[in-house]
Amino acid sequence: MIKAAILGYGTVGSGVYSVLESNKRLINERAGQEIEVKYVLDLRDFPDDPVEKVLTHDFEDIINDPEVKIVVEVMGGINPAFDFTRRCLEEGKNVCTSNKELVAEHGLELMKTARENDVNYFFEASCGGGIPIIRALNDCLTADDIDEITGILNGTTNYILTEMTEKGTGFSKVLKSAQELGYAERDPSADIDAFDPARKIAILASIVFGSSVDYKDIYTEGIRKISAEDIKYATTLGYAIKLLATAKRTPDGVMAYVAPFLVDPTHPLFPINGVMNAVYVHGNMLGDAVFTGAGAGSLPTASAVVADVIDAARHDGKRAYCGWRHDEKLALASSGNVKRKYLVRISTEDEGEANKVFSPEGFLDIISLGELEEEVAFITPELTEEDFEARAKGFGKVISRIRFC
Numbered sequence: 001m002i003k004a005a006i007l008g009y010g011t012v013g014s015g016v017y018s019v020l021e022s023n024k025r026l027i028n029e030r031a032g033q034e035i036e037v038k039y040v041l042d043l044r045d046f047p048d049d050p051v052e053k054v055l056t057h058d059f060e061d062i063i064n065d066p067e068v069k070i071v072v073e074v075m076g077g078i079n080p081a082f083d084f085t086r087r088c089l090e091e092g093k094n095v096c097t098s099n100k101e102l103v104a105e106h107g108l109e110l111m112k113t114a115r116e117n118d119v120n121y122f123f124e125a126s127c128g129g130g131i132p133i134i135r136a137l138n139d140c141l142t143a144d145d146i147d148e149i150t151g152i153l154n155g156t157t158n159y160i161l162t163e164m165t166e167k168g169t170g171f172s173k174v175l176k177s178a179q180e181l182g183y184a185e186r187d188p189s190a191d192i193d194a195f196d197p198a199r200k201i202a203i204l205a206s207i208v209f210g211s212s213v214d215y216k217d218i219y220t221e222g223i224r225k226i227s228a229e230d231i232k233y234a235t236t237l238g239y240a241i242k243l244l245a246t247a248k249r250t251p252d253g254v255m256a257y258v259a260p261f262l263v264d265p266t267h268p269l270f271p272i273n274g275v276m277n278a279v280y281v282h283g284n285m286l287g288d289a290v291f292t293g294a295g296a297g298s299l300p301t302a303s304a305v306v307a308d309v310i311d312a313a314r315h316d317g318k319r320a321y322c323g324w325r326h327d328e329k330l331a332l333a334s335s336g337n338v339k340r341k342y343l344v345r346i347s348t349e350d351e352g353e354a355n356k357v358f359s360p361e362g363f364l365d366i367i368s369l370g371e372l373e374e375e376v377a378f379i380t381p382e383l384t385e386e387d388f389e390a391r392a393k394g395f396g397k398v399i400s401r402i403r404f405c
């Protein structure tokens with residue numbers, strides 16, 4: 001038997017308890033031994049909840065109990081999760097987490113502490129919720145040199161963009177209903193300003209490329225400015241707007257960015273709608289692979305956390321391999337030289353000037369939607385980011401611009 005503790009009895013923590021209870025027999029069989037939750041740490045009381053019998057308000061009960069070998073950290077945030085995790089690892093306890101903020105900020109350091117104390121720090125649920133992408137990268141795609149990983153890594157924004165597309169509704173209205181339905185936080189900034197998928201792609205890129213990618217170095221643009229009009233142009237062209245998080249190897253080095261893109265129907269991430277997440281991986285031997293599934297929610301996230309608990313039980317006294325292993329930070333290449341097309345919206349009266357600025361050699365194809373009389377859109381020729389930004393700045397009258405994937 002191996003004893004475990006859960007730090008935090010919120011959405012994910014209660015899911016973890018529930019998964020361990022519901023699938024007890026299968027889980028114990030797969031772990032090769034019985035897993036017993038000895039403690040659940042939370043500041044609150046839960047009268048009439050079965051967890052009450054193992055509830056503690058004091059972390060010291062857990063850290064000082066040598067019987068506890070696996071700690072599930074699902075508190076979220078940096079403090080006190082960082083301190084608790086570090087202390088658990090130093091005490092020789094394995095830690096399994098869904099805490100993407102902590103992994104993105106201190107993952108390497110915590111893995112080092114785990115290594116020094118002969119235990120494991122597992123974080124499958126930190127990226128893509130229930131999708132087993134981290135285990136796939138660490139344990140399955142080990143024969144490949146992976147040169148690109150691109151994902152829809154945020155369920156909230158994918159839900160908002162899907163609703164805007166399907167219902168023709170504006171961003172603010174959809175955000176409000178997403179908040180009412182519990183799909184978006186009251187403070188939605190981490191999702192809609194895309195810090196959340198930036199952290200997730202930083203974690204995945206660190207595993208794929210071996211060295212730490214700092215999410216703060218990643219160009220990050222959220223979906224706050226995407227309007228119902230942008231979506232109308234996209235659907236008229238047969239495209240979908242998706243918030244993509246990418247890291248890829250280029251001749252200039254590894255490049256990473258998070259931004260809304262126009263995605264064509266042949267792209268593997270085009271059909272991913274609602275709160276679903278998906279991750280596209282390209283390997284030099286494998287070619288393409290796509291992993292799709294529930295990217296958030298109590299039980300899907302808990303499913304990934306409990307898979308880590310099982311792995312921790314299986315690896316009792318042994319170290320599991322993780323591709324993110326080099327101490328140095330990866331210096332990301334600038335995306336200024338990336339060439340791509342842009343969809344640009346302008347006022348109808350600025351069409352002539354736009355032609356001169358964005359296509360001096362020829363004429364832009366103008367897209368006009370009957371219901372929007374005051375404006376038109378066009379697709380630029382392939383331009384580098386730097387070139388596009390310089391022209392757009394000189395022109396000064398771009399209503400909106402979205403990159404093609």
Ligand code: HSE
Pocket residue numbers: 129153154155156157191196295296297
């Ligand atoms: N807010 C996150 C999302 C939760 O919407 O994807 C899962 O990390």
